[in-house]
Amino acid sequence: MDVLEEGKGELLAWHDPDEHRNWILENKSRSLEDKRMGLKEAVDKFVQDDNYIAMGGFGHIRVSMASIYEMIRQRKQNLIMAGKTAVHDIDILIASGCVNRVEVAYSFGHELRGLSPASRRAVEEGTVKVLAEISNAGFQWRFKAAAMGLPFIPTRVMLGTDTFKYSSAKVVKDPFSGKPICLLPACYPDVVFIHVHRCDKFGNCQIDGIMIEDFELARAARRLVVTTEEIIDEERIRNAPWRTVIPFYLVDAVVEVPYGSHPGNMPYLYYSDEEHMAEWLKLSRSPEGVKQYLENYVYGVKNFEEYLELIGGVKKLNYLKQVEQLRAPLKAPWAER
Amino acid sequence: MEKKVEYNTTELMACAASKILEDGKSVFVGTGLPIIASALAQKTHAPNLLIVFEAGGVGPRIPMLPISVGDSRTFYKAAMATSMDYIMSTAQLGYMDYGFLGAAQIDMYGNINTTVIGSHDRPKARLPGSGGANDGGSLCWKTIILMGQDTRRFVEKVDFLTTPGYLTGPGAREKVGLPAGTGPYRVVTQLGIMGFDDKSKRMKLLSVHPGVTLEQVRANTGFDLIIPEKVTVTKPPTEKELKILRTEIDPAGMVIGKS
Numbered sequence: 001m002d003v004l005e006e007g008k009g010e011l012l013a014w015h016d017p018d019e020h021r022n023w024i025l026e027n028k029s030r031s032l033e034d035k036r037m038g039l040k041e042a043v044d045k046f047v048q049d050d051n052y053i054a055m056g057g058f059g060h061i062r063v064s065m066a067s068i069y070e071m072i073r074q075r076k077q078n079l080i081m082a083g084k085t086a087v088h089d090i091d092i093l094i095a096s097g098c099v100n101r102v103e104v105a106y107s108f109g110h111e112l113r114g115l116s117p118a119s120r121r122a123v124e125e126g127t128v129k130v131l132a133e134i135s136n137a138g139f140q141w142r143f144k145a146a147a148m149g150l151p152f153i154p155t156r157v158m159l160g161t162d163t164f165k166y167s168s169a170k171v172v173k174d175p176f177s178g179k180p181i182c183l184l185p186a187c188y189p190d191v192v193f194i195h196v197h198r199c200d201k202f203g204n205c206q207i208d209g210i211m212i213e214d215f216e217l218a219r220a221a222r223r224l225v226v227t228t229e230e231i232i233d234e235e236r237i238r239n240a241p242w243r244t245v246i247p248f249y250l251v252d253a254v255v256e257v258p259y260g261s262h263p264g265n266m267p268y269l270y271y272s273d274e275e276h277m278a279e280w281l282k283l284s285r286s287p288e289g290v291k292q293y294l295e296n297y298v299y300g301v302k303n304f305e306e307y308l309e310l311i312g313g314v315k316k317l318n319y320l321k322q323v324e325q326l327r328a329p330l331k332a333p334w335a336e337r
Numbered sequence: 338m339e340k341k342v343e344y345n346t347t348e349l350m351a352c353a354a355s356k357i358l359e360d361g362k363s364v365f366v367g368t369g370l371p372i373i374a375s376a377l378a379q380k381t382h383a384p385n386l387l388i389v390f391e392a393g394g395v396g397p398r399i400p401m402l403p404i405s406v407g408d409s410r411t412f413y414k415a416a417m418a419t420s421m422d423y424i425m426s427t428a429q430l431g432y433m434d435y436g437f438l439g440a441a442q443i444d445m446y447g448n449i450n451t452t453v454i455g456s457h458d459r460p461k462a463r464l465p466g467s468g469g470a471n472d473g474g475s476l477c478w479k480t481i482i483l484m485g486q487d488t489r490r491f492v493e494k495v496d497f498l499t500t501p502g503y504l505t506g507p508g509a510r511e512k513v514g515l516p517a518g519t520g521p522y523r524v525v526t527q528l529g530i531m532g533f534d535d536k537s538k539r540m541k542l543l544s545v546h547p548g549v550t551l552e553q554v555r556a557n558t559g560f561d562l563i564i565p566e567k568v569t570v571t572k573p574p575t576e577k578e579l580k581i582l583r584t585e586i587d588p589a590g591m592v593i594g595k596s
Contacts, residue, residue, distance in 0.1 A: 058392045058407035058421075085392075085406070085468060106468035112368045112404045112591065115465070123463040130463075133452065136391060137425035137472035144422055156429055157475045160513035162498040163467050166457060171514070180514030210393030210412055211420040267409040274404070324409060326400055335591040 004180055007167040009132025012080060012103055013052040013187045014168075017149050020188060023222065028249065034201045035254040036231065039304065042253040043070040046191050046223045047079075053099075054082035054143075054187075054221070055089050056194030058212040059111055060264035060272045063089050064195035064227045066257040066304040072096040073298055080131070082189060083107030084139040084213065087116075088263065088277065094119040094128050095290045096298070103132045105139045113277060113334050118284035133166040134158070134184075140213035142187035146220035152183040192221035194246065195260050197269070199226055200234045203251025206243045209267035218246045225253045227260045229269060259308055259317055270320035271330065276311055278333035344574045346527040347593050348582055349546055350483060351377060352574040354437075354525045357481055362434035363387040365424075365473050368406050369592050370483050371437030372399070376586045377578060389433065391469040393419045402587050406469070425469075428476040431516070436477030438470050440484045442495045445539045445560040446509075447502025447521030449474065449482065450495040457497060467499050474500035475515055479522035486526035488559040503538035528554050530571055534563055544569040 015023070037045075047053065057063035068089045071079075076098045081090055083104040090107050093099040095118035108119045122128040134142070137157050145153035158164040159171065159182050167184075174181040194214050199205040203226055207214065218224055226246065231254065237244060259266075263273040263280075283289030301307045308317065322328035344352075347370065354374035358364055360383035366372050372388075376399055379386045387396050392407030396416035403410035412418040427433065441464055442450040451470055455461030474480050484490060502521045504510055511517050520538070524531040529545040541563035542554060547570055554562070574582075587593045 059405040061392070061405055061407040061409075083466070087405075104466040106465045108463055109465035111406065120463050124460055126459070130457070133466060135467040135471035136421065136469040137428075137476075138467075140421045140425070156514065156516055157425075157472045159475065159515050160498075160501045160504050160510065161471060162452070162457075163471050163500070174514075180512075182514070209409060210407060210418045212392050212407060213421045215420055216422060265405070265408045267412075272404065272408065330401070330589065332404070332589065332591060335589060335594070 001172040001175060003170050003172050005171040007164055007169045009167045011168040011185055012131060013189050014185045015188050017151055021149065030249050032202050032248060035203050035251060036201050037253050037255060039066055039070050039227070039255045039257060042225045042255050043067060043074055046225055046252060047071055047076050048190070049077045050079070051190035052080045052082070053191050054084060054189040054217060055086065056192065056212070056214045056217055057261070057264070058085050059087045061212070062195050062261055062266055063264050064193040064260055065089065065262060065264055066227055066260040067193040067225065068093060069298050069304060069307060071098055072294065082139065082187070085136055087111060088280070091116040091119045091284070094122050095284060096294055100127065101129050101131050103134060104130050105134050105136045110277065110281065113281060116284070117281070118290050132168050133163050135163055138167070138169070138184055140216055142184050143213055143216035143220040145184060145186035146188045147216045150186060152185050154181045154183055156181065158182050188220055188222055191223045191225065192217055193225045193227060194218060195227045196246070197228070198230045198232045199228045199254060200232055200237045201254060202234065202248035203246070203254050204237045204244045204248045205246040207245050211245060215245065218250050221250070223252050224250050225255065226251050227255045227257045229258055229260065229266065231256045257304055260304065262308065262311065265324070269324060270317065271323035273311065273316065273320055274330060274332035274334065281334055342574065342576050342579065344579055345593070347595055348574055348579060350525050350527065351582060351593060352578050353530055353571050354481060354483055355381065356572070357523050358383050358386055358435055361385045363389055363432060364435040364437065365389050365391065365428060365433045365477050366437050367439070367469065368403060369439070372403060373582065373586055373592055374437070377581060380581050380585065381578065389424060391421055391424050391472070393421060393424060395419060402591055425472055428472065433477040434479060436473035436480045438474055438480055438482045438500060440482055440490070442490055442492050443482060443484065443524065444492060444495050444502070445562070446504060446506060447482065447524065447533060447540060448495055448498050448504060449500040449502060450497045452497040452499045454496055470500045476519065478519055480520070481522055482524045484524070484526060486528050487557045491558045491560060493560050503533065507536065507538050528557060531562070539563055541565060542568055544571045546571045547573050
């Protein structure tokens with residue numbers, strides 16, 4: 001195949017498929033083992049400085065925020081992050097200095113809430129580097145190629161644009177149609193965190209609602225940490241095996257963290273905490289405000305349980321549950337004029 | 338005599354965008370104004386409009402305005418809650434009729450920038466990037482762009498070409514391998530509605546909003562916009578449309594409260 005054009009973005013988290021197969025052979029267990037551990041231990045064990053990390057979920061939805069706060073607490077350094085519609089997660093990882101390089105599909109923004117002052121500042125001042133651009137479909141297809149054990153996947157997005165020029169993709173002449181086609185390289189993140197509704201102690205997971213790109217991401221990951229609202233009995237998994245969306249042999253750690261997606265949304269359980277988001281968006285306008293937020297909500301608490309107390313405890317969590325169930329009106333201070 | 342109906346620019350844009358959508362077609366939406374326009378179309382002239390969200394929501398009965406493209410409102414009582422691979426693949430297959438996009442900058446061929454202002458490596462302003470815009474703009478049959486219009490946004494050359502319009506003109510999309518027959522269809526701003534000339538693929542004024550002059554449109558466009566002899570006036574929002582917007586779709590005013 002003739003290569004017609006090459007993106008100049010840095011090729012990140014790619015492995016030769018045989019090298020990756022050998023890594024799987026040596027590092028991933030196929031036996032049914034109890035993988036439960038604490039969040040502190042899981043983050044300490046599986047996140048190394050300089051790793052390429054990716055989070056399951058999307059935007060403020062079903063993201064393992066508890067793991068994000070723990071990475072900041074452990075002051076992880078020089079991480080590269082997949083900005084695959086990364087919102088609060090990437091914003092605070094950049095603001096706290098944990099992430100200094102990014103591959104961007106969507107970052108530095110909070111969707112309807114506006115842009116992210118802290119992470120934009122970091123990119124504009126040059127303390128955070130954007131190593132490559134990509135699109136949302138492109139990112140999840142990079143994971144899909146990895147999930148299939150392939151070096152790349154052909155797609156019809158990104159063609160003819162600067163998004164392509166700053167990506168790590170290549171355009172070739174498709175040998176079947178004769179038309180140009182974009183080849184996206186596989187992406188095997190070093191560590192992935194996925195927050196799920198429930199799983200057993202071995203890591204067989206059930207998710208309610210949209211999967212987003214977690215089918216692909218779970219298989220693309222080298223190390224996969226599952227945080228879960230609830231650990232359930234193995235029999236419940238086996239009584240409905242068609243509901244298992246991530247099987248145990250992909251999973252390296254199982255961590256029970258109720259409300260682990262806060263301040264984000266966990267479909268059917270609790271809505272996003274827009275009062276907390278408004279506080280962050282206001283504070284993060286200045287470096288002093290960022291420091292105050294991190295001191296208060298991350299460094300100043302021992303763990304995620306203490307954080308949940310700080311953001312309003314049971315009363316706040318019940319309110320978010322009611323908003324999710326459309327039984328209470330949404331309070332969104334950032335929307336007030 | 339008709340009663341004078343008060344509305345703001347955002348409401349006008351939502352109503353204008355909603356009228357573009359046809360019943361029985363599909364629309365690939367993001368948050369904010371696109372979902373408001375689509376929900377309005379569904380509640381007025383297009384009850385069988387299929388609304389699809391890139392994160393996996395298919396045909397939801399949206400109970401309130403979602404804040405995120407993936408939040409639980411985007412698949413509330415939906416026909417299907419699936420994955421991004423599924424949605425993007427069906428877009429690549431040709432199932433998505435309309436796609437909505439926003440933009441920080443646009444040029445005469447409808448090429449869009451949502452990545453950086455200034456240079457990529459030392460940006461004056463860093464914006465979120467493509468998100469699903471490049472995908473929607475590449476794969477949907479017809480894309481509709483909603484944005485503000487002034488000379489900083491309607492520019493001769495975009496600082497970064499995030500999402501493809503007609504690139505350099507007729508045939509350019511097909512030449513680079515994009516799906517044939519796709520491309521930008523309408524641009525809705527606070528001043529009017531633009532389309533694209535069939536032959537040259539250049540942006541062309543179709544209608545001005547009530548009270549807007551051609552001179553205002555020219556003064557707020559940084560490139561040579563085709564202004565045909567016949568330019569109509571956009572139909573203003575009706576009381577019924579405004580009531581649906583304000584009481585059913587965005588009662589908190591999260592989007593339409595901002596003009």
